[in-house]
Amino acid sequence: MNIAHIVGARPNFMKVAPVMSALRDRPNVVQALIHTGQHYDVNMSDVFFQQLGIPTPDVNLSVGSSTHAKQTAEIMMRLEPVVTERQPDIVLVYGDVNSTVATALVCAKLGIQIGHVEAGLRSFDRTMPEEINRLVTDQLANMLFTPSDYGDENLRREGIPSEKIFRVGNVMIDSLVRLLPLAKKTCVDSLPSRYALVTLHRPANVDDGARLKGILESLLEVNQDLAVVFPAHPRTQKRIADFGLHVGQLRLLDPLPYVEFLGLQSQATVVITDSGGIQEETTYLGVPCLTMRENTERPITVSMGTNILVGGDAEKLRLEMSRVLGGKAKKGSTPPLWDGHAGERIADILVDRSLR
Numbered sequence: 001m002n003i004a005h006i007v008g009a010r011p012n013f014m015k016v017a018p019v020m021s022a023l024r025d026r027p028n029v030v031q032a033l034i035h036t037g038q039h040y041d042v043n044m045s046d047v048f049f050q051q052l053g054i055p056t057p058d059v060n061l062s063v064g065s066s067t068h069a070k071q072t073a074e075i076m077m078r079l080e081p082v083v084t085e086r087q088p089d090i091v092l093v094y095g096d097v098n099s100t101v102a103t104a105l106v107c108a109k110l111g112i113q114i115g116h117v118e119a120g121l122r123s124f125d126r127t128m129p130e131e132i133n134r135l136v137t138d139q140l141a142n143m144l145f146t147p148s149d150y151g152d153e154n155l156r157r158e159g160i161p162s163e164k165i166f167r168v169g170n171v172m173i174d175s176l177v178r179l180l181p182l183a184k185k186t187c188v189d190s191l192p193s194r195y196a197l198v199t200l201h202r203p204a205n206v207d208d209g210a211r212l213k214g215i216l217e218s219l220l221e222v223n224q225d226l227a228v229v230f231p232a233h234p235r236t237q238k239r240i241a242d243f244g245l246h247v248g249q250l251r252l253l254d255p256l257p258y259v260e261f262l263g264l265q266s267q268a269t270v271v272i273t274d275s276g277g278i279q280e281e282t283t284y285l286g287v288p289c290l291t292m293r294e295n296t297e298r299p300i301t302v303s304m305g306t307n308i309l310v311g312g313d314a315e316k317l318r319l320e321m322s323r324v325l326g327g328k329a330k331k332g333s334t335p336p337l338w339d340g341h342a343g344e345r346i347a348d349i350l351v352d353r354s355l356r
Contacts, residue, residue: 123295128202
């Protein structure tokens with residue numbers, strides 16, 4: 001069985017690692033890793049491969065940054081000859097980034113089977129580019145690997161036949177479980193014992209100057225009671241500079257490698273974010289998470305986990321922070337199949353299918 005894995009951005013790397021690892025020793029399985037280069041700098045790409053034990057990509061398309069349309073089109077143009085030459089039996093795509101939807105479009109038109117890892121997530125907000133990527137990819141995929149029953153329900157409602165849907169659990173948690181012991185031993189210099197960990201990168205939060213200004217003002221208020229540690233995405237740093245915004249005493253850091261960031265998450269008093277993956281990681285870690293979005297494609301982190309949606313409501317953020325500081329933070333539980341073995345279940349399904 002010839003399997004090609006396509007990755008391109010930081011969230012993909014935590015998802016592909018356990019699947020490739022689980023397939024490594026399976027008989028008659030040949031794997032290739034194709035990196036689109038959507039994320040390409042050291043802290044957003046290279047170091048993740050090293051820490052997660054992902055092999056050097058067989059192909060790097062070196063696409064780089066651009067608008068959604070240009071980046072998606074460039075990936076399609078550079079990927080098509082690669083998959084045409086290699087003729088994989090199935091191509092696995094991960095998550096909801098532009099690399100994922102671009103690959104699905106290319107492979108569907110070439111008649112190559114597509115497996116989507118982390119299928120069925122929905123925010124029901126089509127202003128999010130990721131939502132469009134999810135919807136298109138799931139309609140084109142032949143095998144849809146979901147992290148929870150919520151994903152199954154979404155897919156069935158959209159007309160996906162049940163025989164295409166496989167609930168396997170959360171592959172991101174596989175990487176977390178494996179590397180958490182190491183992450184807890186790492187440290188970032190000069191950090192206080194208690195802190196709020198912040199990440200922001202979504203266009204709705206960082207591309208609007210007034211919205212970003214309001215968020216930073218709220219974080220400065222948080223910082224009066226609890227030190228704010230803010231590893232900032234390069235795009236977010238650029239927006240802060242472009243808008244001439246004030247970050248005061250916030251501890252602004254460059255993006256961190258996976259292990260170091262996971263260590264920060266595991267020790268945080270609270271995490272304030274707009275990231276989908278971090279909502280999942282904090283749920284597993286039992287760390288309170290305040291999400292600066294009006295919706296989430298991962299509602300299980302709200303219904304079962306530690307996540308609370310605060311949107312852009314400064315008063316709600318203030319209220320939830322007071323609960324955290326008062327020892328009354330939301331408690332959660334770990335969703336079913338978030339057990340560190342999702343990659344193995346995917347490998348079992350793929351190998352079983354190849355033997356039929």
